[in-house]
Amino acid sequence: MKVLVIGAGNMGLTYSEGMATSPLLSKHKLRIYDTDPKKIKLLVQQPLFNVYDDLEDCLPKADVVFIAVKPYHCEDLFKKMKPLINNDQLFVSLMAGVTIELIQDQLGIEKVIRTMPNLPAQVGKGVTSYTESEAVSKLELIMVRNLLDTTGTSIHVETEKFIDASTGISGSGPAYVFYFMQSMLEAALKMGFSQFDSKILVRSTFEGAIELFNQNDISPENWITRVASKGGTTQAAIDSLDANNVNQLIQDAAYAAFNRAVELGKEY
Numbered sequence: 001m002k003v004l005v006i007g008a009g010n011m012g013l014t015y016s017e018g019m020a021t022s023p024l025l026s027k028h029k030l031r032i033y034d035t036d037p038k039k040i041k042l043l044v045q046q047p048l049f050n051v052y053d054d055l056e057d058c059l060p061k062a063d064v065v066f067i068a069v070k071p072y073h074c075e076d077l078f079k080k081m082k083p084l085i086n087n088d089q090l091f092v093s094l095m096a097g098v099t100i101e102l103i104q105d106q107l108g109i110e111k112v113i114r115t116m117p118n119l120p121a122q123v124g125k126g127v128t129s130y131t132e133s134e135a136v137s138k139l140e141l142i143m144v145r146n147l148l149d150t151t152g153t154s155i156h157v158e159t160e161k162f163i164d165a166s167t168g169i170s171g172s173g174p175a176y177v178f179y180f181m182q183s184m185l186e187a188a189l190k191m192g193f194s195q196f197d198s199k200i201l202v203r204s205t206f207e208g209a210i211e212l213f214n215q216n217d218i219s220p221e222n223w224i225t226r227v228a229s230k231g232g233t234t235q236a237a238i239d240s241l242d243a244n245n246v247n248q249l250i251q252d253a254a255y256a257a258f259n260r261a262v263e264l265g266k267e268y
């Protein structure tokens with residue numbers, strides 16, 4: 001099986017590295033293509049995969065093609081791809097919003113797996129949701145799942161609605177966590193801690209909370225009650241969050257990302 005990854009950015013490179021360092025693919029079975037000459041120049045020096053700057057040299061012979069460009073680049077890319085592809089090839093899209101139907105129509109092919117990955121894939125802790133068009137076989141689905149799992153874990157969803165929904169939860173989600181971290185860091189600095197100590201306090205708090213969550217079957221809501229004493233400091237903080245409707249605001253943010261994914265699908 002020969003795999004081509006189109007787009008050597010955050011996601012394309014992450015997946016390429018995940019697949020290349022797994023036992024599933026040897027170097028000569030994995031290719032990466034990008035249009036940015038500076039990226040190509042840097043990438044040719046790495047030993048993990050073969051790097052291309054011309055679609056004609058890498059696309060026609062690929063069995064599985066990962067598409068990891070920004071949604072607004074897909075129209076132009078699809079025009080260039082169309083004369084070089086065939087209906088036996090399997091296309092795996094990592095793009096937010098772009099629908100299976102649009103990919104099938106613009107490329108004139110049938111086999112598409114649409115995914116929604118996330119950035120922690122860079123450290124092997126990604127989560128990717130995925131769904132497929134009718135023409136994709138069970139075997140092909142398992143094969144691609146194994147490739148996706150080289151960057152973490154994956155969940156299969158029945159419809160594309162859940163790909164857009166997971167964009168709002170896990171795809172964009174790391175940014176919500178970083179947003180929270182940034183606020184905590186700014187508060188620590190204002191209280192007079194150094195940059196160094198602020199980072200330790202915030203990082204350890206996030207790591208510790210995640211570890212507790214992972215090691216016990218207890219809901220976050222329940223954990224809050226274990227931190228908060230009646231009339232104590234945590235309750236003062238939670239009361240402030242509740243008074244400002246932060247729970248609802250976070251849910252609104254997740255829905256904003258979900259809705260934007262649906263909108264993106266109509267823009268191309």
Ligand SMILES: NC(=O)C1=CN([C@@H]2O[C@H](COP(=O)(O)OP(=O)(O)OC[C@H]3O[C@@H](n4cnc5c(N)ncnc54)[C@H](O)[C@@H]3O)[C@@H](O)[C@H]2O)C=CC1
Binds near residue numbers: 033035069095096171
């Ligand atoms: N960054 C993230 O956390 C996530 C991104 N995604 C999706 O992944 C896709 C890629 O995002 P990033 O990797 O963050 O973007 P990026 O901007 O880091 O990488 C995109 C790459 O595509 C290349 N490119 C542009 N036009 C091209 C073309 N016609 N042919 C070949 N290469 C081309 C660019 O030179 C660049 O290297 C997007 O569609 C996004 O919706 C999905 C989930 C999470």
Ligand SMILES: O=C(O)[C@@H]1CCC=N1
Binds near residue numbers: 167172
């Ligand atoms: O912001 C975006 O559109 C992409 C999709 C999910 C994360 N990044």
